[in-house]
Amino acid sequence: MPKLLIAASGTGGHLFPALAVAQALPDWPIEWLGVPERLENQLVPQATYPLHRVRLSGLPGGLNGRTLKVLAELLVATWQVRRLLQSGGFDRVFTTGGYIAAPAILAARSLGIPVVLHESNALPGKVTRWLGRWCAVVALGFAAAQVHLPKLKTLVVGTPVRPDFQQILATAGNEIPHTAFVLLITGGSQGAVSLNRVVRACVPAWLERGWWVVHQTGDQDPECGKFSHPQYIERAFFPDMAAWMGRANLVIARAGAGTLSELTLLHKPAILIPYPWAAENHQQYNADIFARQGAAVVMPQADLTAAVLDTLLTELAAHPERLAQMGQAMSALAVPDSAQRVAGVLTQLQVKL
Template sequence: YVTGPVLLAARLRSVPTCIHEQNSIPGLANRMISHFVSRIFVSIPGEYPFSEQKTVVSGNPVRQEILAAAERRQQEAVSGKTDSGETGRPLTLLIMGGSLGAHRINMLMLDVAAQLDDQQKKAVQLIHQTGTADEEKVRDGYAATGVKAEVRAFFTDMASLYSQADLVLARAGATSLAELSVMGLPAVLIPYPYAADDHQAKNAEYYVAGGGAVMYRESELDAELLGKILSQLLGDIDKLKQMALAMKNMGQPDATRRILDSCMDLVGIKR
């Protein structure tokens, strides 16, 4: 909201202005500001309440270290070094609930872990970002069931985690989805049910339609269903590869360049 007065002041002084909308359903501030800015960048294609003439599908910028990790992952895929599951190595499931974790997902995963048989425990390893409140409980729970898991309240090196993952279980925040698509990581998405205007579900729908993800509402999931979903995906290497390729095709690693080029164009600087 603090950007509104700044952008208005810029408009009054005839300074070109831009905004970026990460989500599929714009927030109130961007909806209001959109009427007087020069250009509007959006993360993914969709129907927005913005002027088509001013709107550019730029993608959502991701960090340089993730772009580098994505490039390495692509090179390894070409050389055949990422065939987990086909070489006897366990597959890696990355579980993220956003920066603060997701209590419901944490508890569901503990119940899923308790249902795994010995063969399934050998076939998969977990990396789980829990948030502070559930870290100890989740770590102890996995240990009690004999599931191999790296558990932390919060990870800072996401590029490293993405590089290890074969499948991701996550919320559907715009930044996470941009990173997953750039990395080409298939995902099981559980949108945050209390997000404004249910925008996380709308975010997820784009990636589901493109074949890179599946989405389930938190209210419809129990441990039995989630365990079945994960087991089926982790047990089907070809399906994971198809989803990974579809996710990669929806990624926009050049989002930063597109935005910068457009901004330079607005001020008459050619790059």
């Protein structure tokens, strides 16, 4: 079997698709490349995928002293990854983009090792735009990304999701009555404190109506744990997100590509509030696709007040047929075999570029 190095780091949106691809290649020897102190150190099962770490930070906006420091880090990291690829005898590299992709692509390129890069966002990130030309294949989550990458060899494959979203086996919220209306709020792997604040102002009214509220807050929210109610389930992070999303009637979310793909697989109607400070506002581009298909209502963070959110929710909850239509539109966007498609691309690669 070919030996694979996966370079994926930082957020659930980068790590879970990569883990899904790794799981779709059960017989391959696979090792992982990340950085110290980011989410991969908790999420990657290191007994299965040994984790190598390089020190690396994201490129700052302008040209300044920090840019030079980051470029120096990149040079060192590229040299370290090159040595790792050589000494480990790796045959392929897979990356989900972000800054860890840069040394992985540069090092692999210098050794003639083919790289598959997966870009999950509708507006491709900088590394994809700058270094995608040195990858054997740039696999895309959304066809809309192709216009931004006119000269690259691209293939639309959807975004891989964990197997538990394909077949929900775990149960969650057994205490919730079957007929109850369940609202899930998720801010992505890191949570969304500003979204949480607005949601919290609405929660008492929602509970009063008999709704159940499942709220993922992230671990940066000082208010987490201060309010309790039998119908309010609050956690910093839900490892069993598939089971909770599966139980939801409506989801309020940011517009990270990972969450969006999961919503399509579970055909859940959603209100999307794109994270306005995401790099180059890329979440807005993701969200627009879902709004155009009628799968989600998109609300800018700037317009988000408790009153506006409550009015929208009351309106949607009163029209189950509209929610059902949105759910159908969601499922029309699903690519259930995305991980298998990426695994297929990796399997069929020619080793020499």
